[in-house]
Amino acid sequence: MRRAIRPVTFVAVARACTERARFRARRPSASLMKTAKSLSSRSEVALCRAARAPSSPSTLHVSMRSSSPLAARSNVLARGSSTNATRSTSDASALGLIDYLNDSWTAWEATESSVKILEAAGYVRISEHAEWSDLRAGGKYYVTRNQSALVAFAVGGKYAPGNGFNVIAAHTDSPCPKLKPVTKIKKGGFMQVGVQTYGGGLWHTWFDRDLSVAGRVLVRRGEKLSHELVRVDRPIIRIPTLAIHLDREISTNGFKPNTETNFAPILATAIRGELETTTEGAAHHALLLSVLAEELGCKPDDIADFELNVCDTQPSVIGGAAREFIFSGRLDNLASSYCGVQALVAATSDAKLANQPGVHMVALFDNEEVGSNSYYGGASPMMFDSIKRAAKALSKSAPGEGGEGLVERTIRNSFLVSADMAHALHPNYMDKHEENHQPKMHKGMVVKHNANQRYATTAVTGYLFRECAKMENVPTQDFVVRNDMGCGSTIGPIVAAGVGIRTVDVGIPQLSMHSVREMCGVEDIDICLRHFTAFYDNFAKVDSTVTVD
Structure with missing residues (x-):
């Protein structure tokens, strides 16, 4: 807060x-x-x-x-x-994302930003700790978990028990350094902050950046403890590189920093931070706690604990000579999260929702960058729990009876779009792409394929997603990794296997994935929004034309 x-x-x-x-x-x-x-x-x-x-x-x-x-x-x-x-529609969509990115330095802030969008569109918070007996056709709801994951859904006016859920899923986390439980380091006359790496970041890009911290703090307020979001807007830490004069081999061997010994950010000089006189043995520098307390409006002693990310303070912007790019951190995967939430809102206006037979849903998970294995990650039952509870609650209020196998029928009629960023063709490294699968910016959403199930796309799920786009004249592209290279993965296979839901893996093409500053196309944000909205609007119709099993 x-x-x-x-x-x-x-x-x-x-x-x-x-x-x-x-x-x-x-x-x-x-x-x-x-x-x-x-x-x-x-x-x-x-x-x-x-x-x-x-x-x-x-x-x-x-x-x-x-x-x-x-x-x-x-x-x-x-x-x-x-x-x-x-301004064109593309500019408007991109500027909306710019605001979202600048408001969302962390997964907690991204969830908070998403909630604001949903509540402005009439979505109502419900709790996993309470009964969901009041769910109704035409209703719009959302639930959060750990303040960093979210599931939101809107029930079609023509919903009947057993009808499917049309889901877009993304993630709120991005690679970054995170503060260690004990951050206090004093070396060489400097006060430093101990950090650990989160995810597979391009860590060399974090050097010589103007950095700060943001995250969640456990604060004593009277007799109670509260989790409060905090962000220090000004640069307070920096990870300096070693001058080339002291490391001549870098010219031939490349920059290969050790993230344990070369990666601790500098907070202050020791002589400037001599607030430390009474904090021997403390886990954190008093100066750091003082800065956090100032932001929170509390005393340093009121801070019981925290979870803090190191963040780049440079704002997200539109750039390029033709203003056709977005330069920002955390495009992977806040661009997908933003588009998913905005498409859900666009597709669930009262007029549209009244004629929908299914349930439209967006799921934003945390911890994708480290395997999704948390109770608020993609491997958790959070999305499945929401579908199951909603289906059961709606069966009591919607026309018809739930009947045998209600949840199982609902899942079999449902569909998941796993939305994560895709690798655009890099002009300086064109040999890194398979020659017939070279996604480009401004050319449409990328449907991702992998025979070894690193992506969950099948011929059927890929067709369904593309057909929804064709109905609105939205372009698509395909990607498959080279045989002589490894392939990343997404929440797609994890959720598909865990829930048993048909899934397609897709993404917005981008460059510099996992860098502190990434890059994507302005037009691709609008294309993604149009495609996702087309999926919500048209999937039931397209799905009715395909029979499998």
């Missing part, structure tokens, strides 16, 4: 900053920055920067959904350099 920001008057702040900027060059002057510093609220500073931008008033936009000035600045960067012409 972040500190509330003090209300500001947008017009007054914008007018004041614009007046000063009228006589300034584009580059911020010292006097203008001094004026900005005098504004007490962080959001006021963000507004001042926005008002100073050389764009026209129609392009001025600051997201107030988050108190992050970096998120606000990224919105200005994304919009400020464009013309005043009406």
